[in-house]
Amino acid sequence: MIVPIVSLQQAKDHLCVDFDDDDDLIALYIAAAETGLLQYCRIDAVPSGAEAVFQAAALLVVGDLYGYRETVQTGGTSTPIALTPNVLWLVGPHRMLRV
Template sequence: MANVVIKELGPLYTLEEVKAHLHVDTSDDDATIQAYMDAAEKAVLQYCNVTLVPLGAESVFKVAALMIVSDLFENRSGGEGIPSAAQMLINPYRLLRV
C-alpha cells in the first residue's frame, strides 16, 4: 500500500469564484450554481476514478470543473457530458479501472 500525504482539504472553488467566472452579479441563481458546482466536482473525480484531487493538480481540476459548471449553467437543458476541453485537461490524471 502506498503512503498518501494529504496537504489540505477544502473546496475546489468558492461560490464567489464561480459566479465571477460566470459573470453573475446577483444571488438569484446561487442555489442552482452551488448544485452545479457540487455536480462538477463529483464529475471530475468520477471521470478520473479518484476520490481526491491529486496533489499539485488542483488548478487543472479547478479549471476543468469551472468548464463543467459553465456548460451546465449555459445549457440547462442538458449537455453531452463532460466538455471535451475539460476532459483534455484531466485525462492525464485518469486511472483506468481493471
C-alpha cells in the same frame, strides 16, 4: 466529504453573474461538477499539484451546466451534455484506467 475546489464567488465570476438569485443553483452545479470530475477520473480526491487543473475543469463544467440547463439540440435530436474536449484534456491525464 469532498473538499470544494471552486468557491461560489469563483464560479459566479466565471459565469459573469453579479446577482444572488441563482446562488443555490450554481452551488449545486459546483458540487455536481466536482463530484463528476472525480468520478470520471476514478479518484477520491484531487491529486496534489493538480488543484488548478481540476479547478479550471470544474469551472468549465459549471459553465456548461449553467448555460445549457437541459439537453443540447444537435441535428434535430436531443443529447445530454458531455465533457468537452478542454475538460477531457485537463483531467484526462489523472484518470485511473482499469485493466
